[in-house]
Amino acid sequence: MLSRRVLRTKVVKAVYAHMQCEGLTPVASEKNLVLSIDRAYDLYFHLLALVPEIAEYAAERIRIGENKKLPTYDDLHPNRKFVENKVIIRLAEDENLQAELKNRKLSWKNHRDLIVALYNALIRQPFYQKYMLSEERSFREDAQLVSDIYMTMLEEFEPLETVLEEQSALWNDDLGFLLTMVSRTVLSMREKHESVRVMPQFKSEEDLDYAKSLLRNAIASYERISLLLDNSMKNWDIERVALMDKIILVTAIAEAENFPSIPVRVTMNEYIDIAKCYSTESSGGFINGVLDKMITRLTEEGKIVKSGKGLL
Numbered sequence: 001m002l003s004r005r006v007l008r009t010k011v012v013k014a015v016y017a018h019m020q021c022e023g024l025t026p027v028a029s030e031k032n033l034v035l036s037i038d039r040a041y042d043l044y045f046h047l048l049a050l051v052p053e054i055a056e057y058a059a060e061r062i063r064i065g066e067n068k069k070l071p072t073y074d075d076l077h078p079n080r081k082f083v084e085n086k087v088i089i090r091l092a093e094d095e096n097l098q099a100e101l102k103n104r105k106l107s108w109k110n111h112r113d114l115i116v117a118l119y120n121a122l123i124r125q126p127f128y129q130k131y132m133l134s135e136e137r138s139f140r141e142d143a144q145l146v147s148d149i150y151m152t153m154l155e156e157f158e159p160l161e162t163v164l165e166e167q168s169a170l171w172n173d174d175l176g177f178l179l180t181m182v183s184r185t186v187l188s189m190r191e192k193h194e195s196v197r198v199m200p201q202f203k204s205e206e207d208l209d210y211a212k213s214l215l216r217n218a219i220a221s222y223e224r225i226s227l228l229l230d231n232s233m234k235n236w237d238i239e240r241v242a243l244m245d246k247i248i249l250v251t252a253i254a255e256a257e258n259f260p261s262i263p264v265r266v267t268m269n270e271y272i273d274i275a276k277c278y279s280t281e282s283s284g285g286f287i288n289g290v291l292d293k294m295i296t297r298l299t300e301e302g303k304i305v306k307s308g309k310g311l312l
Contacts, residue, residue, distance in 0.1 A: 001203045002040060006177055007211040008251070008270055010036050012278070013173075015218045016247050026219050033215050037208065040174045041201045043164075045097070046106045047182045048198070050154075051146055052092035053108045054122060057115050059083040079132055087142040087189055094196040117159045125153060139191040147183045155179055210259070218254040225250045232294055241286075244279040249290055256295055260307040264295055 014033040018024050062083065065075035082088075091097065101107065108115060122128050127148045134141070154160055155176050164171040181199055188197060202208060229249055233241065252271035256264060268291050275283035298304045 001181070001199045002037065002201060002207070003177070003203070004207065004210070005270060005273070006040065006174070007037070007207060008214070008255075009173075009274055009278070010040075011211055011214045011218065012244075012248055012251050012271075012274060014215050015222070015251055016244060018219055019222070019243070019247065026216060029219065030212055030215055033211060034208070036170050037201075037211065039168055039170045040178065042104050042106060043168075043171050043174055043178045044181050044199070045100050045104060046108075047150070047154075047178055048091055048097060048185065048196075049101055049106065050108060050118075051149055052088050053115050054118050054149075055083050055085065055088045055092070057112075057119050061119075081132055081137070082128075082145075085142040085145060086139050086191065087146050087186060090189065090196060091146075091186075097196050097198065100198070111163055114159050114163050118153075118157070121153060121157065122149065127152060139189075143186050143189055146186045150179045150183045150186070213258070214251065214255055217258045218251045221254055221257070222250055225253050228253075228294065229290065232297070233290065242279050242283065245275060245283050245286060248275050248279065248283075248287060249294070252287075252291055253294055253298070256304050257298065260305055262306075264299075264304070264306065268292065268295070 010033060014029050014036070017032065018026070018029040062078045062080065065071060065078060068075055125148075128145070131141070131145045161172055161175070164175065185196070185199055226246065229246065248271050252267055255262060255267050255271075259267075268288070271291065272284050272288050275287040279287075295304060
């Protein structure tokens with residue numbers, strides 16, 4: 001499922017886009033946010049279908065070898081372990097998964113060059129070679145092989161990044177997290193299960209409302225919080241503060257002010273980590289210092305109030 005970290009990151013990016021695009025209304029920004037969240041879940045299903053496509057290409061190569069006029073011994077006695085991987089077969093044949101792919105109009109059929117490139121890269125991978133040479137035939141080993149493909153090979157595979165960027169500008173930033181979601185899905189599969197148990201889009205039904213509410217509050221209070229930040233950063237060169245840092249701070253403070261059940265420390269840690277990933281090298285420490293000062297002040301003024309024990 002899409003974690004709160006992913007949702008926070010998407011809200012920060014939505015606030016950034018809103019501030020950069022003159023004339024973009026809060027309603028339009030919220031629609032763009034929801035679209036981005038939905039497209040991330042599309043990518044989850046899209047990736048689940050990728051390894052079966054690689055296996056289908058491998059099976060095609062085996063058939064071509066067997067049908068040669070003068071086949072070699074290896075052509076007639078291929079190693080079928082990969083194409084007979086039970087997890088891959090389950091992913092390829094699961095009716096619910098295939099229905100999701102059809103409904104979402106997701107397919108790799110028009111990207112044969114990518115599938116060929118992935119296959120050629122895969123057969124050079126040590127983990128794949130070890131798998132193919134192993135005499136073990138178990139569902140657990142099959143699942144581990146598929147997980148290794150997603151976690152070891154795909155995140156930094158440039159041809160995949162290129163194709164995903166062509167399909168959706170929203171996808172590449174989501175790739176790492178969605179690969180983890182897919183890997184967890186694969187490793188949770190059991191031979192006794194009748195179908196693939198896909199992850200829900202959200203951990204809680206409240207998550208989408210949380211993201212939309214956070215965006216609305218961040219946009220609505222942007223000018224007010226920006227002024228507070230400017231006043232609290234008098235020892236800094238305000239003009240040199242990265243715009244992304246300021247947006248991260250505004251969003252973090254909007255969360256602290258408007259979500260009493262979320263502990264202050266959780267909010268701080270989440271946005272410090274987001275800053276490390278999406279802003280400058282020094283942003284983590286900068287965000288930490290400013291947030292700590294601002295949240296302490298706003299708490300003392302009664303503008304940040306947390307409900308429940310241990311939430312400060």
